[in-house]
Amino acid sequence: xxILSIQSHVAxxxxxxxxxxxxxxxxxxxxxxxxxxxxxxxxxYGAWRGTVFPADAIREIVTGIDERGALPSCDGVLxxxxxDAAIGDAILEAVARVKTANPRALYCCDxxxxxxxxxxxxxxxxxxxMRDRAxxxxxxxxxxxxxxxxxxxxxxxxLGAAVAAARMLRSRGPETVLVxxxxxxxxxxxxxxxxxxxxxxxxxxRTPLLPVSVNGAGDAIAxxxxxxxxxxxxxxxxLSRAGSSVYGLLKATAEAGSREILTVAxxxxxxxxxxxxxxxxx
Ligand SMILES: Nc1ncnc2c1ncn2[C@@H]1O[C@H](COP(=O)(O)OP(=O)(O)O)[C@@H](O)[C@H]1O
Ligand SMILES: Cc1ncc(COP(=O)(O)O)c(C=O)c1O
Ligand SMILES: [Mg+2]
Numbered sequence: 001x002x003i004l005s006i007q008s009h010v011a012x013x014x015x016x017x018x019x020x021x022x023x024x025x026x027x028x029x030x031x032x033x034x035x036x037x038x039x040x041x042x043x044x045y046g047a048w049r050g051t052v053f054p055a056d057a058i059r060e061i062v063t064g065i066d067e068r069g070a071l072p073s074c075d076g077v078l079x080x081x082x083x084d085a086a087i088g089d090a091i092l093e094a095v096a097r098v099k100t101a102n103p104r105a106l107y108c109c110d111x112x113x114x115x116x117x118x119x120x121x122x123x124x125x126x127x128x129x130m131r132d133r134a135x136x137x138x139x140x141x142x143x144x145x146x147x148x149x150x151x152x153x154x155x156x157x158x159l160g161a162a163v164a165a166a167r168m169l170r171s172r173g174p175e176t177v178l179v180x181x182x183x184x185x186x187x188x189x190x191x192x193x194x195x196x197x198x199x200x201x202x203x204x205x206r207t208p209l210l211p212v213s214v215n216g217a218g219d220a221i222a223x224x225x226x227x228x229x230x231x232x233x234x235x236x237x238x239l240s241r242a243g244s245s246v247y248g249l250l251k252a253t254a255e256a257g258s259r260e261i262l263t264v265a266x267x268x269x270x271x272x273x274x275x276x277x278x279x280x281x282x
Contacts, residue, residue: 001024001029001030001075001076001227001230001231002029002030002032002070002073002074002075002076003024003029003030003031003032003074003075003076003077003078003223003226003227004032004034004062004065004074004076004077004078004094004098005017005020005021005024005031005032005033005034005077005078005079005080005223006034006035006036006058006077006078006079006080006090006091006094007020007035007036007078007079007080007081007082007110007112007219008035008036008037008039008080008081008082008083009033009035009036009037009038009039010038010039010040010041010042010048011038011039011040011041012040012041012260013041013042013215013216013259013260013261014216014220014260014261014263015042015044015081015215015216015219016035016036016037016042016080016081016216016219017033017035017080017219018216018263019216019217019219019220019223019261019263020078020080020219020220020222020223021033021223022263022264022267023220023223023224023245023263023267023270024223024224024227026267026270026271027224027227027270027271029227032065032070032074034058034061034062034094035053036052036053036058036080036081036082036083036084036087037050037051037052037053037081037083038050038051038053039051042215042216043121043215044118044215052083052084052087053083053087054086055084055086055087055089055090056090058087058090058091058094059090059093059094062090062093062094062097066097066101071097071098071100071101071102072101072102073102074098074101074102074105075102075104075105075106075230076105076106076107076108076226076227076230077091077094077095077098077105077106077107077108078108078110078222078223078226079091079095079107079108079109079110079134080110080112080219080222081112081122081219082112082122082126082129083123084123084125084126085123085124085125085126085128085129088126088129088130088133088134091134092133092134092137095107095137106139106140106226106229106230107137107138107139107140108138108139108140108141108142108222108225108226108229109130109134109135109137109138109140109141109142109174110141110142110143110218110219110222111130111131111134111135111141111142111143111147111151112147112218112219113126113127113130113143113146113147113150114127114146114147114150115144115146115181116144116145116146116181117213119146120150127150130147130151131150131151135151135169135172135173135174136172136173137173138173138174139173139174139175139176140174140175140176140177140178140225140226140229141169141174141176141177141178142177142178142179142180142218142221142222142225142226143169143177143179143180144179144180144181144218145162145179145180145181145182145183148162148165148166148169148179149165151165151169152164152165152168152169156182156184157184157185158184158185158186159182159184159186159193159195159204159282161184162179162182162184162195163195163197163202163282165179166179166195166197166202167197170197170198170199175198175199176196176197176198176229176235177195177196177197177198178194178195178196178221178222178225178235178239179194179195179196179197180194180217180218180221180222181218182194182195182204187206188206189209190208190209191206191207191208191209192206192207192208192209193205193206193207194207194221194239194243194279195282196225196235196236196238196239196279197235198235200235200236201281202281202282203235203236203239203279203280203281203282204279204280204282205239205240205243205277205278205279205280206277206280207243207247207277208247210247210250210251210253210254211254212250212253212254214250214253214259214260214261215261216260216261216263217246217249217250217261220245220246220249220261220263221242221243221246224238224241224242224245224246224270225238225239225242226238228241228242236279239279240276240277240278240279241273243277243279244273244275244276244277245269245270245273247273247275247277248266248269248273248274248275249261249262249263249266249269249270251274252265252266252269253266
């Protein structure tokens with residue numbers, strides 16, 4: 001597969017393209033990485049340095065790729081952390097150009113807005129852009145629980161409510177919704193869940209909860225889920241493979257006591273996860 005991946009880049013550590021690119025490459029895919037920002041490190045540290053690129057800088061790179069005649073061979077566009085709402089327009093233009101060149105290409109939007117503990121951590125305008133423009137344009141969306149609530153407009157206090165919220169997003173456009181870091185009163189205290197909902201049904205994948213709080217796992221799981229969905233055509237299979245890989249990645253990260261995910265050291269988890277988790281229909 002050839003994946004156009006438009007998201008943040010950090011020099012130190014692993015979020016955005018610095019989390020998503022290598023796992024896709026390790027699985028044998030070509031990644032055309034376009035960076036929306038270049039920061040020293042992820043914003044979870046509270047301090048960082050670097051630049052948010054203007055929207056035209058992203059347009060320029062996509063135009064250059066187009067001029068190489070490559071867009072007809074693009075299988076999917078993946079977007080994530082945007083840096084600024086204006087970048088959203090450039091991303092949707094890139095999606096439109098790719099889909100014109102290859103009508104079979106899919107767009108996966110990781111609607112990075114915030115997180116349960118941190119609240120909204122992106123610039124004003126981005127949450128509205130994600131809800132009103134990006135979600136309707138996407139074939140696949142991968143919100144965490146906080147983002148799901150934000151996009152659906154109601155809180156998700158049960159598995160049933162999460163499925164309803166995912167179905168509400170589907171009714172606005174995307175065929176497939178992957179909810180990450182789901183924890184409801186029905187989730188055991190020592191577990192964390194993923195939920196995939198598409199036209200076939202809803203699947204839950206439950207793994208142990210690890211003693212880590214890291215950034216970038218969401219970017220890795222969106223990338224892995226998207227390429228596995230593109231290659232297998234099955235949301236349940238993509239859920240099993242992506243969820244198992246990220247569990248293995250985070251288990252290694254927890255055992256090392258690392259603040260950054262071990263994207264490089266634990267790379268075999270992307271190809272052969274140490275433990276395979278199987279989704280259940282819900
Ligand atoms: N503490 C944890 N224990 C086990 N798995 C986790 C943990 N944190 C994240 N994950 C896994 O990584 C996935 C992505 O999670 P997360 O990092 O919360 O995404 P985001 O950063 O987009 O909110 C989760 O759905 C879960 O499968
Ligand atoms: C620059 C940057 N990109 C992306 C993300 C998203 O990371 P996550 O995968 O944890 O949602 C963050 C979160 O802090 C970030 O600071
Ligand atoms: Mg995220």
